[in-house]
Structures are given as C-alpha cells and as structure tokens.
Amino acid sequence: MPQKSFVVETIKRNQLVEALSKGKRLDGRDLNELRKLEIKTHVIEKANGSAMVTLGNTQVLAGVKVDKGTPFPDTPDKGLLIVGAEVLPMAAAYLEAGPPDESAIELARVVDRGVRESEMIDVASLVIKEGKWVYSVFVDVNILNADGNLFDATSYAVVAALLTAKMPRFVLEGDVVKDTGERVPLPVSKIPISVTVASINNTLVLDPTEEEEAVMDARITLDTEDGGNLCAGQKGEPGYLTPEQILTAAEWSISKGKEIRQRIKEATGA
C-alpha cells in the first residue's frame, strides 16, 4: 500500500469510527452484511472454466486451465491444484505494474489454502499414471477493480470457476497421454466459503470496503466447508484481535457462509 495523505486518512477514520460507534457504516450496511454479490460464469470461452465476481465495486475474474502435468515428488498419487492471483495495475490508482508484492502473494496463498484445505477438489482422482502423469488444474485470478475485500471476492470467483469448469479427459496409450476429446466436470465434492471480517477501533465489520480497509487495525479471514466446519484461516494486518472477536468472526463465517454458499450454488447450478 502506498502512503495516502494523512489528512485524508484522519478525516476518513473519524467519519468511519463515529458512524461505527453508532453501529452504522458509511455505505449504510449492517456490520455483518455483505455488499451486492454478482457471479457470472462461462465468461471466457477459451478457459476450461471462468467466473466474473462483482462484490460491491470490487471486480475479479477467475479462469481455470486444466492440462496434463507431472506430480510433485512427495505426492505422486495426487493431481496438481494451484491458485494464483494477480492484482492488475489497472485495479486502482495507486497500483503499479511489477512482480507480485507480499500482499498479492498472501492473497493467492490464503485463497489457495481455503480451496485446498476444504478438499473441494478430489486431487486423488486427478491421476493419469501415478508418479508420472497427473491432471494439473491452474486457477488464475485477475483483480480488475480493487475496492476492498479481495480475499472473499477472489475466493468466490475461484470456487464458481471450478464448479462450472469442464476439463479434458486424458487416457494413457502406451507411454503417451492422449486427449480423448471428451469434456467432463471436475471432481468437486465441497464448496468452501471465505468470510473476511475487519476490526476497526474494536468494532467488527464483515466484507470491508477499500475505505474501511485503509483504517482497519486487523483483518481475519475464515473459511467454512459445507458441513459448517472451519477449514482455513488467516489473521492479517498489524493490529490485534481479542479471543472474543475471533469467536464472533467464526460465528459470522459459519452463518453468513451458509447464505453465500447457497448464492454460489444458485449462480453456478451446482
């Protein structure tokens, strides 16, 4: 994050904090209310799966590419699932082109953790020949417009793209991997839902905007899977959370996660 002028931040902070002390947010939402969420799938014909997610003014596009690949040496019996995220320089005035910085790396790794730890994709079934050939599933996300809560928007886009993806079916003929030309859905078993909560002056808000993130003290992202169990988490930003706040965030993640999962199911026909 570049340094924004302090005058602006102080004014903004005072405004935000004053509203929050009355339980109100500047955009009129409840403290645990998600912004308007829109999900459009099949937006990129050349990808195996894709989804455009709009969360308030945050807009992200995820694309899935499935190919054959070689497994990692320590998991010869598992396919590859790799989530990457790039915050495009067009996404905000303060951004510049360049290699991903630590925030972009954290974003990709936290989203990847949610998908991986929920066991959304059955990677054990993505093997063509053990130790030699497996399916590699790459999900790449481009952040097109950044207006806060990139973690959740990115996660929803990845999940929607995976749910609607069609991958090639490969067979082994002798030593050669051949594409049968068939297109089949990915082996999906669960739908992880990420919910991010920011702490501003000790008030918790769900789905923070860019303005709210600019003044937040700490952030926590918790993922749940279909059974309502927590499956991944990450606290971020240089402030603290109390144990009680963490438990509130967990409750919100479980209750809101259920609603959001239903929305994603409807949008993807899953």
Place this chain on the structure above:
Amino acid sequence: MDENGIRTDGRRWDELRPLKIEVGVVKNADGSAQIEWGKNKIIAAVYGPKEMHPKHLELADRAVLKCRYHMAPFSVDERKNPAPSRREIEISKVIREALQPALFLEDYPRTAIQVYVEILQSDGGSRVAGITAASLALADAGINMRDLVVGCAVGKVDGKIVLDLNDTEDKEGSGDMPYAFMPNLNQVTLLQMDGLFTHDEFKEALELAKVGGLKVYKVQREALLKKYFSGGGPETSTTSAELMEEA
C-alpha cells in the same frame, strides 16, 4: 497417537516439546535471541532503530518495521533453494504483523527497525518459534514494547486437539493452527489455520493455544531476566516435564 493418547515423540496431548531460549547471541546485533524448540533451531536478530533505506519510504510519525523470515538451505530434509519462496514472503509478512502490535513504533519516527528470523533447522511450528525469539530480540534491543509476543501452535491429530505439533504431526495431522498473542494484554496478533475444525474444536484450540503460550511465556521471560538480572549467565532451559509439574 497410540491407544494411551501418547504421541509419536512420547508427549501427552497438552505437553510442549523441550524448549530452550537464550538472549543475546548475535554480538553485532542490537538485540538477538536463539530458540531451540523441539528440533527447531532459530536465531532472531534485530537492528535498529536505524536509518530507513530507501529514504522515501520512511514515515514521519513512526518507525517502519521490516521483517525477514528465511530458511537455511540445510534446515529441511531436501535442500531448500536459498532464494525467498512465496511461503517465506507470506510468513515474513504475518510475523511482522504479529510483532507490530507490541511495539511503540511512534517513539522512533523516520527510522527503520529490522527483524531477521533465520531458521537454521526447521521442525513443526517454526513461525511461532520465530515470533517468540523475535519478540525477545526486540526487547533485548531496547525497543519500547507493550508486551512480549508469544507464539504457540495447536493442531488436530487423530481427531484430537493437541498442543505444539512436531514435524510429523504437522505433515500427517488433520489440522494446524499457528497462534501468537500478547500474554498480559490477552490480544491475538497472529492466527492462521488449515485443516478441518468444528466450531467447538476451534474454541478448544484457541483456549489450548493460550494455555500452551503461557507456558512458553514463562520460559521466554526467564531468558530475558537471566541476561539482564543474573550477572551474565546467558542460558535458561526448561523441559516440558518441568513445565507440566509447575502447571
């Protein structure tokens, strides 16, 4: 875990691995600490407050905290490429954010405080061990602090919430939750999680992490006192068995 609830390394569910901390091990640094926790061997060193480079990134009203978590190529089973990995970049960020709430950075405007965490040998829980050592190094450097920061991980092995995962449990267990907090303020500064936890298990894990962390805090505090109040004997050592007796 076997049928008596004894873990691969002979511990019970709520026992820590052996823990040894020494303050002031890197002579050139303004502050430093070495921690041996299970098979983890980690050195943390602090330089600063010092001039900020590059100059245009300095802040007018406080110090910039910088942190590098790095693993030595020989610290793991397979040689690790010494170039910083994406994992190390993420961990450097979360360690920095775990330490920052404890520091009065506003006391040192226009400066930088650099924290180095070098993993000489890695076992489960290297980031929380690194945080524990780094907060001591910051205290040793005389940086104004609200509290020490203690790290301690909990996890899930064979369906049970257990304290302080070792390498095997980390890789084969079904969940891992690194946790760091300021013990006197009861404020959480780092929380990460992977693996499945029910809501109740999540609560239980948070509680256990705090209990375990308070044991670590005891050793951490002793190490600091030893350097500054015992006429130079730089070493303190407490085994988890001793800790259990006291608890």
